[in-house]
Amino acid sequence: MNLLQVRDLRKEYRQPGGAVPALCLDFLDARAGEALAVTGPSGSGKTTLLRLLAASIRPTRGKILFAGQDLGALGEKATAWRARSVGYVFQEMNLLRDFTLRENLLLAAAISGIPPSTARERVLELTRRLGLENRLQHRPSALSLGEQQRAAVARAVLHNPPLLLADEPTASLDAENAGIVLHLLREICAGAGSLLLVATHDESVKKLFPRQVELRRAEGITQ
Amino acid sequence: MKRSVLLRIAVRHLASLPFQTFSVIAVVAFSSGLAVALFLLAQGLRLGVIRAVEPFELIVGARGSPYQLVLNTVFLQDAPVGNLSRDFLERLSQDSRIRLAVPLALGDFYRGLPVIGTAGNILEIRPSPASPLWLRPARGRWWEKDFEAVLGAGAAGESGLEIGDIFRTAHGTSLGAAWGGAQGHERDFRVVGVAEPVHGPYDRAIFVSLESIWEEHAGHAGEVTAILAYPASYTAAYSLDVSLRRDAQGQLIFPAQTAIRLFALLGRGEEFLSVIVFAVAACALLTTLLILYWSAATRGKERALLHALGVPRGDLVFLSWLEGALTLLAGALAGGLLGRAGAFAAFAALGEATAMDSHVPLTPQEGAVPFILLSIGSLGVFLAAMAEKTYDLT
Numbered sequence: 220m221n222l223l224q225v226r227d228l229r230k231e232y233r234q235p236g237g238a239v240p241a242l243c244l245d246f247l248d249a250r251a252g253e254a255l256a257v258t259g260p261s262g263s264g265k266t267t268l269l270r271l272l273a274a275s276i277r278p279t280r281g282k283i284l285f286a287g288q289d290l291g292a293l294g295e296k297a298t299a300w301r302a303r304s305v306g307y308v309f310q311e312m313n314l315l316r317d318f319t320l321r322e323n324l325l326l327a328a329a330i331s332g333i334p335p336s337t338a339r340e341r342v343l344e345l346t347r348r349l350g351l352e353n354r355l356q357h358r359p360s361a362l363s364l365g366e367q368q369r370a371a372v373a374r375a376v377l378h379n380p381p382l383l384l385a386d387e388p389t390a391s392l393d394a395e396n397a398g399i400v401l402h403l404l405r406e407i408c409a410g411a412g413s414l415l416l417v418a419t420h421d422e423s424v425k426k427l428f429p430r431q432v433e434l435r436r437a438e439g440i441t442q
Numbered sequence: 443m444k445r446s447v448l449l450r451i452a453v454r455h456l457a458s459l460p461f462q463t464f465s466v467i468a469v470v471a472f473s474s475g476l477a478v479a480l481f482l483l484a485q486g487l488r489l490g491v492i493r494a495v496e497p498f499e500l501i502v503g504a505r506g507s508p509y510q511l512v513l514n515t516v517f518l519q520d521a522p523v524g525n526l527s528r529d530f531l532e533r534l535s536q537d538s539r540i541r542l543a544v545p546l547a548l549g550d551f552y553r554g555l556p557v558i559g560t561a562g563n564i565l566e567i568r569p570s571p572a573s574p575l576w577l578r579p580a581r582g583r584w585w586e587k588d589f590e591a592v593l594g595a596g597a598a599g600e601s602g603l604e605i606g607d608i609f610r611t612a613h614g615t616s617l618g619a620a621w622g623g624a625q626g627h628e629r630d631f632r633v634v635g636v637a638e639p640v641h642g643p644y645d646r647a648i649f650v651s652l653e654s655i656w657e658e659h660a661g662h663a664g665e666v667t668a669i670l671a672y673p674a675s676y677t678a679a680y681s682l683d684v685s686l687r688r689d690a691q692g693q694l695i696f697p698a699q700t701a702i703r704l705f706a707l708l709g710r711g712e713e714f715l716s717v718i719v720f721a722v723a724a725c726a727l728l729t730t731l732l733i734l735y736w737s738a739a740t741r742g743k744e745r746a747l748l749h750a751l752g753v754p755r756g757d758l759v760f761l762s763w764l765e766g767a768l769t770l771l772a773g774a775l776a777g778g779l780l781g782r783a784g785a786f787a788a789f790a791a792l793g794e795a796t797a798m799d800s801h802v803p804l805t806p807q808e809g810a811v812p813f814i815l816l817s818i819g820s821l822g823v824f825l826a827a828m829a830e831k832t833y834d835l836t
């Protein structure tokens with residue numbers, strides 16, 4: 220049984236100058252525990268696809284089913300569904316600047332409904348694995364880009380989400396740290412039976428994934 | 443989401459913009475403080491006047507301004523209108539429509555404290571038939587002979603005089619005018635007692651016998667400044683009023699009524715002041731709304747991020763509201779304290795000059811100030827939440 224089913228998916232952003240075609244994906248099926256690389260040139264819609272899968276935006280056309288749930292039909296329930304089911308590593312990290320690394324992680328855990336004691340243990344374990352255990356009391360502005368990226372990964376995997384989405388999670392990392400991050404993502408995906416999608420244009424990253432989704436630049440929706 | 447988590451986020455957000463947060467608190471504190479202070483001053487003056495007037499039912503004095511008569515006899519301030527003759531005092535004392543007539547001779551001072559020549563029957567005054575005697579010695583005794591003096595509770599502290607001490611009185615600069623004569627007096631007074639506090643202007647008084655005053659003002663013997671009159675009945679009071687209207691010398695006033703007319707006069711000034719307070723408050727609220735709106739707007743990206751992490755929109759609006767509410771409450775609280783402190787200082791200055799009891803108990807209107815601020819602030823927060831643009835996170 221497929222955890223994810225995408226059919227005839229189109230996304231256009233509405234702008235004052237007209238609609239901007241951003242994504243075109245006719246078909247995609249994936250099972251729990253699978254790891255996919257989403258590739259394609261810049262502007263081909265990798266980020267757009269991940270945002271659609273996170274139910275942050277709604278498709279212009281087509282359907283996304285996750286565990287039988289039509290994401291386009293979630294409506295008001297999208298936020299609660301996202302808090303529970305999705306771990307998202309942003310391309311721009313997006314840590315909360317007024318909070319320390321530790322607070323950033325605990326806050327995300329609280330939003331996902333993890334009990335505080337579990338959350339504290341999990342934060343220690345993850346930061347140790349990602350080499351961030353000495354940076355817990357620092358704010359994002361005091362962290363290097365690579366440290367911020369690892370922090371963003373830690374935040375996304377805290378609650379072992381069934382759907383793990385990572386947008387260029389290794390863009391700011393050296394080879395060694397990129398290896399650690401990808402290994403962690405793959406491990407959680409395998410251990411928790413999550414579905415992992417990693418957007419990347421890095422050939423060496425792409426090669427690590429058994430399956431790839433290749434996006435092409437979208438054209439306008441033809442009726 | 444848990445309210446406690448949202449509260450911690452709100453506090454952190456406020457702390458991360460200390461200057462904005464402080465500005466809002468300061469603006470709100472200043473304007474609400476001004477409103478509270480003016481409200482308390484107006485209210486305190488009213489209460490002070492009501493409390494000061496309470497012991498006096500009727501006041502008979504020479505013809506002239508009734509307000510001035512109240513100022514002279516109730517507040518022991520300002521120059522007396524003129525004197526009443528000995529005949530007049532005798533006639534009134536024997537009038538059957540009056541059950542108690544207490545004469546007052548005002549105009550002399552000891553170091554700024556009013557010296558009141560009066561009769562022994564001042565001890566019979568009761569503010570109302572059921573209440574205890576108004577004036578009683580707390581220490582020592584009441585005077586029995588001329589040139590013995592009893593200090594009001596406040597006068598005792600202010601003058602530093604003790605029982606057994608000797609002092610001399612003098613004319614006040616303007617108050618003594620009605621009595622003519624020399625500035626300083628030659629005779630020694632001896633303190634024989636200190637009165638219980640009456641919580642009003644008479645606490646600053648020094649009580650002596652009428653005869654001692656007369657002896658010091660040769661040529662004015664037998665004259666008095668005013669008579670505190672207690673009528674046998676209401677009808678007696680009105681009948682007396684009618685007869686005095688035909689009298690060439692005297693006038694009768696009902697101090698409570700004069701106070702009410704005084705309030706009406708004050709009221710016009712208060713209206714003017716409240717327009718100013720309203721304008722200040724409106725400016726402060728606009729500033730506050732602007733700052734709240736602006737800080738909510740500048741948080742667009744963070745709010746989008748919290749939303750992306752799974753915080754529902756409703757909680758985000760609550761978060762903005764919480765941030766606004768915390769600053770407004772802090773401002774209102776600081777303003778309430780500032781206003782009370784300001785009014786307290788003003789009353790302390792006023793009390794020093796008049797011994798008026800202007801204490802105002804905590805009023806429901808004061809409690810309403812934070813709620814009014816909160817509801818208007820909430821409006822700003824909701825407007826900001828409505829106007830918020832969706833922010834795309836990548």
Ligand SMILES: Nc1ncnc2c1ncn2[C@@H]1O[C@H](COP(=O)(O)OP(=O)(O)OP(=O)(O)O)[C@@H](O)[C@H]1O
Pocket residue numbers: 232233234239240241242259260261262263264265266267268310420834
């Ligand atoms: N909010 C938006 N409004 C309008 N157009 C948008 C918006 N977001 C993305 N686009 C456009 O949609 C297309 C796909 O964008 P997207 O960010 O998904 O590409 P991407 O594959 O992630 O690119 P990159 O590799 O540079 O990150 C681009 O042409 C982009 O300009």
Ligand SMILES: [Mg+2]
Pocket residue numbers: 265266267310386836
């Ligand atoms: Mg992208």
